[in-house]
Amino acid sequence: MSNFDSGLPWLASPSQEAQIDVLALPKEEADSDITALEQQQSKISSGEINIHHNIAKTEPELQFENILSQLLKYGVFIACAVVLWGGLLYLNIHGNERANYQFFRGEPDILRSPIDVMQAAYTGSSSAIIQLGLLILIATPILRVIISLLMFVWQKNFIYIILNLLVLSALFYSLIGAYY
Amino acid sequence: MNIWEFSLLVWVGSFTAGLVGSLTGLGGGVVIVPLLTSVFGVDIRYAVGASLVSVIATSSGAACRYIKTGYTNLRLGMFLEVATTIGAIIGALIATFVTVKALTIVLAIVLLYSAYLSQQPKKEHPESESTDSLGNYFQLNGTYPTGNGLMSYQVHAVPAGFSVMLVAGVISGLLGIGSGAFKVLAMDQIMGIPFKVSTTTSNFMIGVTAAASAGVYLARGYIDPGLSMPVMLGVLPGAILGAKILVGTKTQVLRIIFGLVLVVMALKMVYNSFV
Numbered sequence: 001m002s003n004f005d006s007g008l009p010w011l012a013s014p015s016q017e018a019q020i021d022v023l024a025l026p027k028e029e030a031d032s033d034i035t036a037l038e039q040q041q042s043k044i045s046s047g048e049i050n051i052h053h054n055i056a057k058t059e060p061e062l063q064f065e066n067i068l069s070q071l072l073k074y075g076v077f078i079a080c081a082v083v084l085w086g087g088l089l090y091l092n093i094h095g096n097e098r099a100n101y102q103f104f105r106g107e108p109d110i111l112r113s114p115i116d117v118m119q120a121a122y123t124g125s126s127s128a129i130i131q132l133g134l135l136i137l138i139a140t141p142i143l144r145v146i147i148s149l150l151m152f153v154w155q156k157n158f159i160y161i162i163l164n165l166l167v168l169s170a171l172f173y174s175l176i177g178a179y180y
Numbered sequence: 181m182n183i184w185e186f187s188l189l190v191w192v193g194s195f196t197a198g199l200v201g202s203l204t205g206l207g208g209g210v211v212i213v214p215l216l217t218s219v220f221g222v223d224i225r226y227a228v229g230a231s232l233v234s235v236i237a238t239s240s241g242a243a244c245r246y247i248k249t250g251y252t253n254l255r256l257g258m259f260l261e262v263a264t265t266i267g268a269i270i271g272a273l274i275a276t277f278v279t280v281k282a283l284t285i286v287l288a289i290v291l292l293y294s295a296y297l298s299q300q301p302k303k304e305h306p307e308s309e310s311t312d313s314l315g316n317y318f319q320l321n322g323t324y325p326t327g328n329g330l331m332s333y334q335v336h337a338v339p340a341g342f343s344v345m346l347v348a349g350v351i352s353g354l355l356g357i358g359s360g361a362f363k364v365l366a367m368d369q370i371m372g373i374p375f376k377v378s379t380t381t382s383n384f385m386i387g388v389t390a391a392a393s394a395g396v397y398l399a400r401g402y403i404d405p406g407l408s409m410p411v412m413l414g415v416l417p418g419a420i421l422g423a424k425i426l427v428g429t430k431t432q433v434l435r436i437i438f439g440l441v442l443v444v445m446a447l448k449m450v451y452n453s454f455v
Contacts, residue, residue, distance in 0.1 A: 069247040080413065083413060126405075
């Protein structure tokens with residue numbers, strides 16, 4: 001670490017030395033402190049590290065945020081695509097029927113449980129395909145909780161393992177328990 | 181009105197709701213239910229189901245951008261999600277027992293309260309050095325980006341904030357809205373968290389909260405595909421567009437108009453339910 005210190009005079013605290021260590025390790029030895037310097041500077045300019053407050057997010061934390069962000073983006077995108085596809089089919093078949101939502105009848109049983117919806121969507125029912133898209137949408141935040149749970153298991157952060165397990169059991173109770 | 185016309189009109193209404201909801205920071209969900217019930221004459225149970233689904237879409241769609249900005253406090257969100265998910269299931273179960281009239285009145289109160297909150301000035305909290313033992317135990321303190329780098333902040337009054345989150349969860353489950361206004365109230369006003377952190381973390385939690393009550397609604401047959409489709413496909417692009425034009429626009433006039441719309445809708449809903 002001493003050669004980094006000479007090149008980067010603002011690195012005073014031990015926590016930021018650890019930060020450099022993580023960033024520099026995968027790089028080749030010859031240009032390691034140059035790339036580390038560039039990365040450090042780009043981080044400063046993008047506001048991720050503040051030299052006055054000595055606070056920085058660790059690399060795994062940023063990776064974790066990135067994974068969650070991507071998951072949410074693609075989850076919503078896929079759900080929208082499925083809903084749109086089912087929606088066009090639905091409008092094509094039922095478009096000229098009368099819209100009737102004034103009186104609550106409740107959905108038919110096949111549109112009420114995840115397994116029935118999947119089976120009905122497989123047979124090509126347009127309502128079930130829309131419902132499948134909505135299920136994918138509902139599953140996205142649930143998947144987010146599962147990935148967070150795995151992340152905290154890996155970090156051995158027991159408080160957050162328990163908190164995420166609580167949230168997850170509430171979600172599963174809602175999706176499965178509500179039928180009984 | 182046939183299904184084509186109905187879907188198109190609901191799509192336009194939902195798009196507008198998503199746009200204005202995102203511009204004012206109140207979320208589209210709070211307008212969708214009154215819009216569907218008082219303008220389109222939809223039964224409140226179908227309206228709640230469709231709104232809930234659209235709330236998950238906008239929350240997840242916005243969260244993927246907010247997380248990258250560094251404002252969202254993931255641990256704080258996950259901690260408070262324990263309260264909101266349990267509250268959401270309780271709310272959704274209550275919704276299947278109470279009368280439509282009672283639901284309407286609760287929604288009207290929430291609308292009026294949201295209208296009131298939308299007129300309140302937003303203030304950033306000064307940094308404070310005092311610590312909260314529960315906040316430390318649950319590792320809730322965080323940092324957020326400012327003009328001159330990351331600032332740290334401390335979380336306060338954890339039990340009180342957690343309790344208000346439980347109520348926010350119940351309201352979300354009961355009415356199929358994100359109840360972002362209550363979540364921000366808990367974090368911003370009670371727990372002393374910077375406003376931008378409160379709004380982005382609230383948004384991060386809304387998806388999971390709504391997913392918790394969505395399971396109950398699905399099982400009870402409240403989620404209608406034909407109605408949810410135009411609502412979801414309308415609110416989401418509206419909200420995304422709103423978030424894009426929000427940067428650098430003055431929203432004061434819009435807030436006042438939106439607040440008035442909420443008040444009118446609340447009064448109309450109460451009026452309709454007694455006539």
